[in-house]
Amino acid sequence: xxxxxxxxxxxxxxxxxxxxxxxxxxxxxxxxxxxxxxxxxxxxxxxxxxxxxxxxxxxxxxxxxxxxxxxxxxxxxxxxxxxxxxxxxxxxxxxxxxx
Numbered sequence: 001x002x003x004x005x006x007x008x009x010x011x012x013x014x015x016x017x018x019x020x021x022x023x024x025x026x027x028x029x030x031x032x033x034x035x036x037x038x039x040x041x042x043x044x045x046x047x048x049x050x051x052x053x054x055x056x057x058x059x060x061x062x063x064x065x066x067x068x069x070x071x072x073x074x075x076x077x078x079x080x081x082x083x084x085x086x087x088x089x090x091x092x093x094x095x096x097x098x099x
Contacts, residue, residue: 004029004079005087013087020094025073029081031090035070035097043068049096050089059085061093 005013014022014031022033037043043065054060062073074090076083 002076002079002083002085004076004081004083009084010082013084014082017087017090017094022090025075028073028075030073030075031082031086032071032073033090033093035072035093037068037070037097039068043070046070046096050093053092053096054089057085057089059089061089 017031022031024030025032035043035046037046047063047065047070050061059076062075064071072093074086075081076085
């Protein structure tokens with residue numbers, strides 16, 4: 001069962017993400033990041049690659065795509081806040097954006 005991040009686990013899991021452009025969402029226990037790609041095809045291709053991992057891990061992002069930009073919000077609705085699954089998916093999104 002997924003658990004909400006404890007105070008002890010937040011810092012080591014979230015600080016590397018913050019250093020890589022993620023930030024807390026105002027008024028929510030969630031993180032967000034805007035990804036900008038070369039064009040729409042690159043943005044949509046990245047979303048497709050992320051979708052395979054999200055489905056495999058049964059953890060799906062809140063996201064919006066306009067042309068070459070994808071805005072992402074991650075939170076775990078089952079625990080009403082951030083879990084290790086959010087950090088895991090954020091790291092995967094970052095690594096897929098680098099390719």
